Amino acid sequence: MKSAAKATQAEDSAETSTQLIRDSIRVAIVERRLSPGTKLSENDVGNLFNVSRTLARAALQALSYEGLVSVAKNRGAFVAYPSPDEARQIFAARRLVEPGILREAAARITPDDISQLKQLLLEEGRLMSERGQTARRAEIKASGDFHLRLAEISGNAIMQRFMEELVARSSLVIALYGQSTVSSCGHSEHGDIIAAIEGDELDRACRLMLHHIAHIEADLDLRERKSLGLKEAFEL
Amino acid sequence: MKSAAKATQAEDSAETSTQLIRDSIRVAIVERRLSPGTKLSENDVGNLFNVSRTLARAALQALSYEGLVSVAKNRGAFVAYPSPDEARQIFAARRLVEPGILREAAARITPDDISQLKQLLLEEGRLMSERGQTARRAEIKASGDFHLRLAEISGNAIMQRFMEELVARSSLVIALYGQSTVSSCGHSEHGDIIAAIEGDELDRACRLMLHHIAHIEADLDLRERKSLGLKEAFEL
DNA sequence: TTGGGACGTATTGTATACGATCATCTGCAT
DNA sequence: ATGCAGATGATCGTATACAATACGTCCCAA
Numbered sequence: 001m002k003s004a005a006k007a008t009q010a011e012d013s014a015e016t017s018t019q020l021i022r023d024s025i026r027v028a029i030v031e032r033r034l035s036p037g038t039k040l041s042e043n044d045v046g047n048l049f050n051v052s053r054t055l056a057r058a059a060l061q062a063l064s065y066e067g068l069v070s071v072a073k074n075r076g077a078f079v080a081y082p083s084p085d086e087a088r089q090i091f092a093a094r095r096l097v098e099p100g101i102l103r104e105a106a107a108r109i110t111p112d113d114i115s116q117l118k119q120l121l122l123e124e125g126r127l128m129s130e131r132g133q134t135a136r137r138a139e140i141k142a143s144g145d146f147h148l149r150l151a152e153i154s155g156n157a158i159m160q161r162f163m164e165e166l167v168a169r170s171s172l173v174i175a176l177y178g179q180s181t182v183s184s185c186g187h188s189e190h191g192d193i194i195a196a197i198e199g200d201e202l203d204r205a206c207r208l209m210l211h212h213i214a215h216i217e218a219d220l221d222l223r224e225r226k227s228l229g230l231k232e233a234f235e236l
Numbered sequence: 237m238k239s240a241a242k243a244t245q246a247e248d249s250a251e252t253s254t255q256l257i258r259d260s261i262r263v264a265i266v267e268r269r270l271s272p273g274t275k276l277s278e279n280d281v282g283n284l285f286n287v288s289r290t291l292a293r294a295a296l297q298a299l300s301y302e303g304l305v306s307v308a309k310n311r312g313a314f315v316a317y318p319s320p321d322e323a324r325q326i327f328a329a330r331r332l333v334e335p336g337i338l339r340e341a342a343a344r345i346t347p348d349d350i351s352q353l354k355q356l357l358l359e360e361g362r363l364m365s366e367r368g369q370t371a372r373r374a375e376i377k378a379s380g381d382f383h384l385r386l387a388e389i390s391g392n393a394i395m396q397r398f399m400e401e402l403v404a405r406s407s408l409v410i411a412l413y414g415q416s417t418v419s420s421c422g423h424s425e426h427g428d429i430i431a432a433i434e435g436d437e438l439d440r441a442c443r444l445m446l447h448h449i450a451h452i453e454a455d456l457d458l459r460e461r462k463s464l465g466l467k468e469a470f471e472l
Numbered sequence: 473t474t475g476g477g478a479c480g481t482a483t484t485g486t487a488t489a490c491g492a493t494c495a496t497c498t499g500c501a502t
Numbered sequence: 503a504t505g506c507a508g509a510t511g512a513t514c515g516t517a518t519a520c521a522a523t524a525c526g527t528c529c530c531a532a
Contacts, residue, residue, distance in 0.1 A: 017486085041513070052487045057514090058297065065301050067394075074493050074514055086393075093394045096336035104328070157322075158303075158329045162398060253516085277483070288517045293484090310484055310523050 021049050021059035029068050029079060030144060030171045031137040036081040040069060066165050068172065080172055084222040087173040091217045094166050097159065098147065098213060099206040104154040106197050106205065113153050117194055120146055124187055144171060146190050170216070177220040189215065257285050257295035265304050265315060266380060266407045267373040272317040276305060302401050304408065316408055320458040323409040327453045330402050333395065334383065334449060335442040340390035342433050342441065349389050353430050356382055360423055380407060382426050406452070413456040425451065 025045070028034045046056035060077040063069040071077045082090070120142060127139035144167040151163040189212040196205035261281070264270045282292035296313040299305040307313045318326070356378060363375035380403040387399040425448040432441035 043513075053514090054486060054488090058294070061294065062297070062301060065298060075495090076513065089392045089394050092340070092392055093398075096340070096392075096395065097333055100332035100336070104332070156325045156328055156332075158325050158402075159332065162329075166394075279483075289484090290516060290518090311525090312483065 038079040
């Protein structure tokens with residue numbers, strides 16, 4: 001792992017408490033151990049991490065800013081439950097920025113980076129063949145990490161942070177609206193993109209990326225299901 | 237004003253205290269009433285807005301997440317002092333996303349939107365001809381609002397929030413590294429972009445936007461001036 | 473005059489306490 | 503049985519209190 005957040009804020013090892021809680025919850029959300037709508041009470045979070053409500057609250061507020069949890073005044077924090085419209089916006093945003101990130105990344109990529117990416121792919125493939133929840137979760141994370149790694153290579157810390165947010169929220173959307181049991185990302189598509197980068201076929205790489213994102217989105221069933229309507233819920 | 241943050245978080249009129257402080261400080265930063273490096277002590281902020289440190293702290297943390305203030309552990313919060321490298325990343329990000337936003341905006345723009353944009357331009361022009369600090373500040377804000385309005389028209393709340401961050405941070409960068417006394421944005425360039433949109437010349441609009449951003453960036457003197465080195469500071 | 477160490481002050485980090493708000497449950501009237 | 507009014511409990515919003523850290527000052531020795 002290269003140093004990531006170095007340019008933005010020099011934060012040695014620091015801000016342990018709040019940051020740690022925030023990251024823990026975020027990872028839990030990305031790996032879908034926490035489902036959309038789950039209540040995150042300040043008390044419970046605090047107890048879980050052995051800190052006071054103050055820090056738990058700070059962590060939840062930060063997550064709310066990232067769009068991963070939604071806080072309702074006087075009612076508490078919940079794992080975000082993105083609406084279909086929000087979901088569309090998330091993917092629209094990804095279509096908008098990822099080709100650009102890819103271009104910047106391709107311009108600065110080193111052979112070392114490429115081998116690291118391939119390593120990631122291998123890992124992903126390995127996990128895909130395994131059974132079990134933990135493997136599934138690790139796979140989900142790995143497939144997101146591919147996109148994140150690309151952003152990191154691009155060298156733009158701002159875009160990197162933005163992509164982190166988008167990937168995390170995408171995971172929520174897929175958890176909610178994904179239908180196929182198949183893995184979150186078409187694994188082979190990641191490989192194709194790397195190949196295109198290696199071959200200096202930048203335009204093709206971008207096209208592949210757009211296809212890839214469209215592919216993920218196509219697997220969603222973005223229909224407003226507001227409580228399923230009570231009638232539809234019971235009439236078989 | 238169309239409803240902006242409606243899709244993301246339903247927050248009637250609410251979260252008054254912290255949000256209000258945060259927005260106040262942000263506007264102050266964008267309008268350059270607060271200079272980079274200025275210390276924002278929790279006590280002072282709290283007293284200023286007649287709230288306790290708790291809320292002041294929450295506001296500062298939120299601003300830190302936006303990259304507008306940097307908090308140093310046990311030392312306090314300061315108005316961010318972006319490094320030249322950060323500045324470059326900010327503008328790189330804008331070059332990356334603004335054409336895309338422009339495209340989406342152009343696809344959904346209504347005649348009403350266009351007239352509103354023109355109104356904004358007029359206002360901007362009027363302020364430009366005036367003298368005085370307050371006029372200058374209002375002008376800075378107006379020129380940023382042009383870009384923000386475009387993001388709003390695009391209909392993507394996520395990109396809108398992202399642009400808000402970028403515009404605010406740009407203002408900081410310009411405050412630090414801008415050299416020409418001329419207004420932050422080439423005023424006429426905004427008009428050209430609108431004209432291109434109106435004429436359905438999308439590619440040209442994007443080109444103009446990229447030029448516009450490059451133009452802003454060209455006015456910066458992005459040299460590391462770390463305390464000016466003491467020698468250079470005195471040797472005439 | 474310069475360097476270093478001890479102290480005091482100011483500011484942040486975290487926890488706790490109290491008041492306010494909302495959700496739920498009970499009981500009575502219809 | 504249904505619907506509304508009041509009470510109860512849990513949770514959040516905000517303020518305050520205490521502990522920990524960093525910075526500046528002063529003094530003393532070299």
